[in-house]
Amino acid sequence: MASAICVVCSVYLKAYVRAADGYGRMRGTPTCTLLHLGAGLGNGIANLHNARRASTAVVNLVGDHAGYHVHYDAPLTSNIKDIARGVSAWIRSSTTAEGMGQDARDAVAASLAANPESTGNVATLIIPADCAWGDAHAPSGVVIDKHWAPMTQDGVTESVQALRSADAILLLDGNGLTAAAINQAGRIAKVTGCRVYATTFPARSESGPGLYPVQRMPYFPEDVEAVLASAKSLILAGAKEPVSFFAYRGKPSNLVPLGCEVVRLAHKHQDVGADLARVANMLDAPAEPDVVGIDGRPSPPSGPLNTAAVGQALAALIPENSIVSTDSGGGGAAFPILHQAVRHSFLTITRGSIGQGGPVAVGAAVACPDRPVFALLGDGGALYTNQFLWTAAREKLNIVCVVYSNRTYSILDTEYRRLGVNTVGEIAASRFSLTDPDIDWVSLAKGYGADAVQVATGEALVAALEQGMAAQGPFLIEVLVSGRA
Amino acid sequence: MASAICVVCSVYLKAYVRAADGYGRMRGTPTCTLLHLGAGLGNGIANLHNARRASTAVVNLVGDHAGYHVHYDAPLTSNIKDIARGVSAWIRSSTTAEGMGQDARDAVAASLAANPESTGNVATLIIPADCAWGDAHAPSGVVIDKHWAPMTQDGVTESVQALRSADAILLLDGNGLTAAAINQAGRIAKVTGCRVYATTFPARSESGPGLYPVQRMPYFPEDVEAVLASAKSLILAGAKEPVSFFAYRGKPSNLVPLGCEVVRLAHKHQDVGADLARVANMLDAPAEPDVVGIDGRPSPPSGPLNTAAVGQALAALIPENSIVSTDSGGGGAAFPILHQAVRHSFLTITRGSIGQGGPVAVGAAVACPDRPVFALLGDGGALYTNQFLWTAAREKLNIVCVVYSNRTYSILDTEYRRLGVNTVGEIAASRFSLTDPDIDWVSLAKGYGADAVQVATGEALVAALEQGMAAQGPFLIEVLVSGRA
Numbered sequence: 001m002a003s004a005i006c007v008v009c010s011v012y013l014k015a016y017v018r019a020a021d022g023y024g025r026m027r028g029t030p031t032c033t034l035l036h037l038g039a040g041l042g043n044g045i046a047n048l049h050n051a052r053r054a055s056t057a058v059v060n061l062v063g064d065h066a067g068y069h070v071h072y073d074a075p076l077t078s079n080i081k082d083i084a085r086g087v088s089a090w091i092r093s094s095t096t097a098e099g100m101g102q103d104a105r106d107a108v109a110a111s112l113a114a115n116p117e118s119t120g121n122v123a124t125l126i127i128p129a130d131c132a133w134g135d136a137h138a139p140s141g142v143v144i145d146k147h148w149a150p151m152t153q154d155g156v157t158e159s160v161q162a163l164r165s166a167d168a169i170l171l172l173d174g175n176g177l178t179a180a181a182i183n184q185a186g187r188i189a190k191v192t193g194c195r196v197y198a199t200t201f202p203a204r205s206e207s208g209p210g211l212y213p214v215q216r217m218p219y220f221p222e223d224v225e226a227v228l229a230s231a232k233s234l235i236l237a238g239a240k241e242p243v244s245f246f247a248y249r250g251k252p253s254n255l256v257p258l259g260c261e262v263v264r265l266a267h268k269h270q271d272v273g274a275d276l277a278r279v280a281n282m283l284d285a286p287a288e289p290d291v292v293g294i295d296g297r298p299s300p301p302s303g304p305l306n307t308a309a310v311g312q313a314l315a316a317l318i319p320e321n322s323i324v325s326t327d328s329g330g331g332g333a334a335f336p337i338l339h340q341a342v343r344h345s346f347l348t349i350t351r352g353s354i355g356q357g358g359p360v361a362v363g364a365a366v367a368c369p370d371r372p373v374f375a376l377l378g379d380g381g382a383l384y385t386n387q388f389l390w391t392a393a394r395e396k397l398n399i400v401c402v403v404y405s406n407r408t409y410s411i412l413d414t415e416y417r418r419l420g421v422n423t424v425g426e427i428a429a430s431r432f433s434l435t436d437p438d439i440d441w442v443s444l445a446k447g448y449g450a451d452a453v454q455v456a457t458g459e460a461l462v463a464a465l466e467q468g469m470a471a472q473g474p475f476l477i478e479v480l481v482s483g484r485a
Numbered sequence: 486m487a488s489a490i491c492v493v494c495s496v497y498l499k500a501y502v503r504a505a506d507g508y509g510r511m512r513g514t515p516t517c518t519l520l521h522l523g524a525g526l527g528n529g530i531a532n533l534h535n536a537r538r539a540s541t542a543v544v545n546l547v548g549d550h551a552g553y554h555v556h557y558d559a560p561l562t563s564n565i566k567d568i569a570r571g572v573s574a575w576i577r578s579s580t581t582a583e584g585m586g587q588d589a590r591d592a593v594a595a596s597l598a599a600n601p602e603s604t605g606n607v608a609t610l611i612i613p614a615d616c617a618w619g620d621a622h623a624p625s626g627v628v629i630d631k632h633w634a635p636m637t638q639d640g641v642t643e644s645v646q647a648l649r650s651a652d653a654i655l656l657l658d659g660n661g662l663t664a665a666a667i668n669q670a671g672r673i674a675k676v677t678g679c680r681v682y683a684t685t686f687p688a689r690s691e692s693g694p695g696l697y698p699v700q701r702m703p704y705f706p707e708d709v710e711a712v713l714a715s716a717k718s719l720i721l722a723g724a725k726e727p728v729s730f731f732a733y734r735g736k737p738s739n740l741v742p743l744g745c746e747v748v749r750l751a752h753k754h755q756d757v758g759a760d761l762a763r764v765a766n767m768l769d770a771p772a773e774p775d776v777v778g779i780d781g782r783p784s785p786p787s788g789p790l791n792t793a794a795v796g797q798a799l800a801a802l803i804p805e806n807s808i809v810s811t812d813s814g815g816g817g818a819a820f821p822i823l824h825q826a827v828r829h830s831f832l833t834i835t836r837g838s839i840g841q842g843g844p845v846a847v848g849a850a851v852a853c854p855d856r857p858v859f860a861l862l863g864d865g866g867a868l869y870t871n872q873f874l875w876t877a878a879r880e881k882l883n884i885v886c887v888v889y890s891n892r893t894y895s896i897l898d899t900e901y902r903r904l905g906v907n908t909v910g911e912i913a914a915s916r917f918s919l920t921d922p923d924i925d926w927v928s929l930a931k932g933y934g935a936d937a938v939q940v941a942t943g944e945a946l947v948a949a950l951e952q953g954m955a956a957q958g959p960f961l962i963e964v965l966v967s968g969r970a
Binding site for chain 1: 550
């Protein structure tokens, strides 16, 4: 931070900030972004929105005009605090070069605070140019750790009582989705018969052989209601109460059924695994849960491809210890089969701002250079941020990027019909279509210096995955898919 | 607006909002955007920032969760007003379906208000889903016109007095850059010998044969100071006082020299041309100014290309009545030669948020389907928003896109050195470079369904421009350039 010269513009920023989120999710340490005035910050908003829900510790540095220059309303002037407020847990604008060391220390501390999920952990430090020009001082003070103290015995006792009754669901998120926490939840399931779910879009979850098989809460509210229908208690282990992603006419926002008791065991930042262990021990659970076996690999698919067959190919082939990054759609649909097949870390879209899957993969690959990384992307979402491919090529990151090319922005069609519009007109339909002309993902990838192929069959996909996994640097596979079934 | 169903996500939004700005600049009517919650709005911020300075009338509709759903903090929830505040002159969130008609009317009126340039004309109307689901009523009330009343005689008299003294500069912007206003300024120049300048980055200016040759104020503050050094008076005709784009140590922010009297003739929204005519008449100016002749076309260039040679090729070839859209850099450098050669409308970056040149060209082409459109883009800026090429291909817009491929993000290198850092380290230098791997613009364009060629000589550029102008739909020319000279 000392004497930082803050002129770096936010090139390809949409990719850049999401990459920081991916890095932070894998490392668990604060991750730093450097944006340029309000316009550069604006380019990062959609991504900071996801990072906020992921509770990724982001020290978000935003360069500003020199303090004395702001009131002249030069072209790039804007009210940076206004724009930052919507995504930041903490905002400060430095006022002197001497104070910047302390400001930086406070920003790091704020990024590590145990904030609620709705607030997140983005600490925005605005740096006027005249502060950046001067000499800074070393910061003082110790940065606080982000783990809260373990819960009091109250949450544990209450959870134990709830779990002893019939039809309990244990809902995991945050620190409840580490390998250790998952297996503590599995111990509880073994002794009580409770069901164990992760939230719909966790920032990071571990799964695969050797771990208890945690299911994922579905996306659509009626599916969540079906999961919860018979539950008499819901124990929140790092999670919040499930709510509908969107509101729908006649559907409730909070999806917890009447008569289902909600018990909070721990917040996501806390040592959820330790609290789960305490609960398991009080229940006299066996030392080990029932875990996914090591023989869950399917055979590779053949013939024409749909979303399920792509998941099958991935489950057949991806290496142990991979990192999988998705927006949602096909990538999300691959989760259950991957989950049975191979040990991996899975990174999701957290707060719904699409276009994150590729850039988050970039950050994860930088954070974990020894782990294979797979970005599973819908074509609609991937178009937001396809610039990540150049960064991946430049940094020679081993990312296999699978684009589910169904040439539609199908979530729009889906949500449109869910509003009761069953006759979709020609103009509306054209807004959901990615044809006329088709996007040529192979050409796009090569434009950014990444090698790429297009495939339409299981055999070709398997060959492409093998080629991609052997390649140095990013490799894109455009998979022509025609449906989910 | 009635019964609008607001589920359209903001696909390729960075391009989308900028396109609205281009449309509004060419049509002069309100232009409407439809964004999806805070994340979608975030993707549009950088572009609304430019639209604000352009004073483009934007009715910025932002879909939100149903009112009753917001406090559940579902994933896409954010404080939309916070994010919108930094770029909006007016913000309202609808509260009932019945009130939406009136809300829409008020938003249109707000977008047409004569706001100061620092405030702009973006009217953000937030539409909760439960309002969108209901039946709306027709709006009441008449939308106000955006032209203010002409200035009082005071500004005119003061301007006449200032212009009668030696060394006056007439600075034009906004409605001062229509063809009619420019030639009124030319009448004044003819009778007084004053110099006439446009601001550095006007939203739209007309130039070419038949018009008085207005120069553009330079970008760097020392160059602006040189222009203003001898001026005894500065008459603002739709413009603000010139300020430095960035602050630099030891340089003033306001670039008007001591002893130079500043006179405001008219604000940018006013009928600047009418006020200029009044001044010209009081000065007994001749009826016609000295205008650019019709024989200003240079011969086409040959051999290796630099920025100047690209401008020469364009000036040799582009059709009458073209629209030229740029970020800055090479496109901006082409202005003086184009200005002498061919009648055209020129659209600039207004408020410094790069990546606008291509998308603004899209909006201009939609607004003016009978006019040829040229997007002159630096490779660094064009990478922000290259998705515009797909929209242009889909809508079959006749845009010839010239990418100045010098494979550097050279404004960063320039500004870095201006801070006094003359030894640029390897890491810093790599941040300014667009090589390793090179971006292949031809491949990128083809990925989006746009035809494209790469050229390295004047002969090839001329052939490519002829091919592009004859093509149906967009055509991209990657020009390998090695410098400005």
